[in-house]
Amino acid sequence: MKKTLFGSMAVLSLFIFLASCNKNDDMPPEQNGTITIENVLDSKPLVESGTFKGNGTPPVILPGQSVSFSFYAAKNQRLTFATMYGWSNDLFFAPINPGITLYNSDGSPVTGDVSDQIRLWDNGTRVNQAPGGAVMHPGTAEAGTKNIKEVNGMDDYGHSYLPASRLMQASLQYDGNSKFTFTISNKSGGTANETPFSPGVWTISYVAGGNQLLPEPIYSSGKPTANGLTDIAEMGNITAMNSYLTQQTGIFTPLSPVLVVIYQGAANPFYKTGENDRGEGLKDLAQKGNADILAGFLKTKPGVRNVYVLKEAANTVLLPRVGGAAGGKVSQQLSLQPGDRIAVATMYGFSNDWFFATTGNDIDGSQKGDFSSLVGLFDNGTAVNQYPGAGVTQANLAGTPLQESKTIQPVPNPNQYNTLPAITNIIKVTLQ
Template sequence: MKIRGRALSALPLVLTLAAACSDGGGGDMTGADGMGGGGAGGGAATSFEVILENVTPARDYRVAGVFDTPVGESMPGPLFPEKSFEFRVGALPGDRLSFTTMFGQSNDLFYAPDGAGIALYDEEGTPVSGDVTDQVLLWDAGSEANEEPGAGPNQAPRQDGPDTGAEDPDNTVRLVQDGYTYPAVEEVLQVTVTPEPGNEFTIRITNMSEVGTLMPEGGEPAAVPLSPGLFVVHTMEDPLFTVGQPYPDNGLEAQAEDGNPTMLHAGVMPRAGLTSPVAPGVAVVHGAAAPLFRSGEADRGKGLEMLAEDGNPAALAASLEAEIGGERGISSVQVYNTPVGASMPGPLLPGAKLSFTVTARPGERLSFASMLGQSNDLFFGPSEEGIALFDASGEPVSGDVSDEVSIWDAGTEANQWPGVGPDQAPRQAGPQTGADDPMDNVRSVDDGYLYPPSSQMLKVTITPAR
C-alpha cells in the first residue's frame, strides 16, 4: 500500500465503484491528431474491438487440497501414532471444513465430519479455535465387505493389493455399524483448528492411537494408522458424500479402501478455487515497451497502485494521458468500465463481457490492466511489451489472445489468501489499508497461494474492423 506519487483523496472500492471516468464508458484520450504524435507511424490506422470476458466458472469449494506428509517428514506417507498432518486454509464466516482420512486397519472405513462439515466461525462470526474432534465420525463407505478391524486379510496393512476385498452387500455410505468393536474417535485421532491472521486457519490432525487401541480376536494388539486425505472448504451440504446414498463415483472408494485421496482430489479440483470480479481498467495503445510497468522494478507511482489495490483506474489513466506522444510511444489511452448490457460502470462479474475499441497503426501494441478484485494488489495484463496488434507483415491480428495475459503482482501491498483476505477490496475498511509488500516490485504473481490460470478467469479477444 506504499504510495509513491502525490496523495489522493479516498477512492471507492472496486465492488462499489459508481464511475471511473466521466463518460461512463470507454473514454478515449488521444493527442490532437488522434494519435498523439506517439504512434508507430507507417501504414493506415485500423480499429480493433477488444472484448474482455470473465469466464470464471462457479465453484463448489473455496479451497481443496491433499494432506499427505506428516509434520517433520520429507516424504508422503501414512500417519502413525504421535504424528500429525497439518494444513492451512482460508475461510470466511459461513465456510465449513470437510476432510477424509482412512481408518487404516479396515476394509473401507474413513473418518470425516457429517454432511454439514465443521464450521470455522461461530454464529457471531468469531473464528473457531481449539479441539473439534467431537465433530468427526467413523464412516463405512459401503464399497467393500467389512472384516474384523486389525485382523482382516483384505485390509490395507495385510492385503495383496488395492481393491481386493468382497463387495459390500449394502453399498450406501453410513456410520459404521457392523457388529465389530471400534475404538472411540478420540482414541484414534484429534483434530484442532487454530485461527491465523488474514482469515486463515491451521488444521492439525494427530494420530492418538497406540499399540493396543485395537485388540482383535483374530490378530495382535495394534495401533491405527491414518491415511493421507482430502480437505475442502465449502458452504454446500454433503460436499463429498451423502449419507444413506450409494458411495459416489468420485474417488471415495480408493480413499476409504486404500488410503489414496488422489482420485478424490482430481475430482474436486476443477470445482475448487477462486471466483472473482474483474475491475474497470485502463487500455493503452503504444509503440515502445513498458507503458504501465517494467517487471522486476518498483511501481512508478503513476496510479497503477490504486488500480491494482482498489480497482480505480482514474489516476493511472490521467498519468498516461499526460505521456501521450512521449518516449513510451503512447498514442491513446482509455478507461473501460461498463460491462455489456449494463447502464452504469462497475466490475466485470463472472459470465459478463466488456467491450471497447482501440485504433492503431502497424508496429503498435495494446497494453491494459484490470484488478483481480479478490486480491490485495493483483491485476490482469499482458507482459510489459504488450500485445502485438499487427503481425510481421503488417496484417491486423485477430482472435483469442488470452494466452498473452497473466496475473501480475503490483508489489505495493502484502498478499493475503485470495478471496478471503481482510485487506482485499471487497472486505477492507477503506483504500490503502494493507501492509506494504516487502518485495516492492512488479512481478508475475508467485506468493505461495493457488490461483487459476489467467486464461481460466479472463478471456481476451481482439477483432479488427472489416
C-alpha cells in the first residue's frame, strides 16, 4: 500500500509538471520593440505673405486710388506691410512693429480705420532731398551706415512731412471665419506731401505661446535695413523683399502628445474614414490635443492590450524643427505578441480638428523599420475648419472651436487654404 501511494504521488507530480509545460508552451512568446514618433517639419515663421500693387502702368497707387488684399489671422497675430513714399529718396510707409492690431481685447475683430498705426520711415541709405516730383532717383548715398528711423514731422535734413495717417488711409473689414480685407487708400493729393505709393509687400507671423515667431519681418527701427527693403524704399521694387518673405512663409505646427495603441483585431479601434466621430475622445485629441480621454476609453475595449500617451519631456507637445534645431521626439518601449498591431494618432496642433493617424491595418508589430508612409492626415469633422495657424477659433490659438458634424475624411492637399508638405516631411514613425 505504501509503495502504491508513493507511486501514485509520483505519477500525479509528473502530470502536473507536464500540464505546466504545456500551458507555458501555449503562451505566445513576447518580443520587445521601441516605437519613436518625431516632428520632422522644417518649420517657417510666417503663416502668410503676399504683395499688392496699383492697376496702372507703372502699377503705383496714385492719390485718390486704393488697393485691397485679404488674409487670415488669429488672436495675437498682426498685419505688417511696406510701400515706398514714391516722391522721396528712400522713405517708406509701414505699421509700428509688430504690426496692426487685428482683434480687440474681448476677442472681437478690429474693423474700420486703423491709419493711426501707420508711420513714415527713413531707410537710411540715401540723402533726403525735398520731397516731391522733382526728386532724383536714386540720389546721393548716405555717408556710412545709418539705421532705419521714424520720420516724425521732419527728417534729418530739415524737410517737413505730415503724419502718415494724413497721407495714407488704412482700413480693415472682417469677412468672417478669421478672414480680413485690408484697404490702403492714397489721400495725399493736394497736401504738401503729395506722393504715389509703390507696390508693396505684406505678411502675418505665426504665434506660439502668445508670441510672434517673427515680430519684425520687414524692418527693425534703430537697425540697418536688410532683406531687400532698400529696393522698396529707394525704387519701389518689391522683388527681393518678396522673395525673402516667401522663403520665410510656410508651415509651422506642433504635434500633440501622441496616442499609441497596441491591439489585436482587423480594424483600427478608434476611427474609420467615412464615419462620424464615435464620441469616445477622438474629438478631444483632434480639437485640443488631449489624448487622455480617448486613451482611457480604449483601455476598456476588447482586443486592446496596451495604451500609451507619450508626452515630450520639455514641452509636452512635439515642436517642429526651428532654425536647424531638431524637432520634438518621444519613444516608448513595447512588449509585443504575434498578431499585435500598433495604431498611432496625434493632433495637427495649429488646426481646428485635424489629426494624424496610421492608416490601413496600422503597423504590424512583428515588423521593424520606418512606417511614416502609413500615416495620413484627417479632418475629424467636429469643428469648422479655418486657415491652419491663423484661425480665431483654433483651440491652440486661444480660440473655441465652432462645432459641426461631418464624417471623418482625409485632408486634401492642397486644401482650400494652403499646400502642406508631404506627411513624411512632418511626422516620422519608426519601430525598432
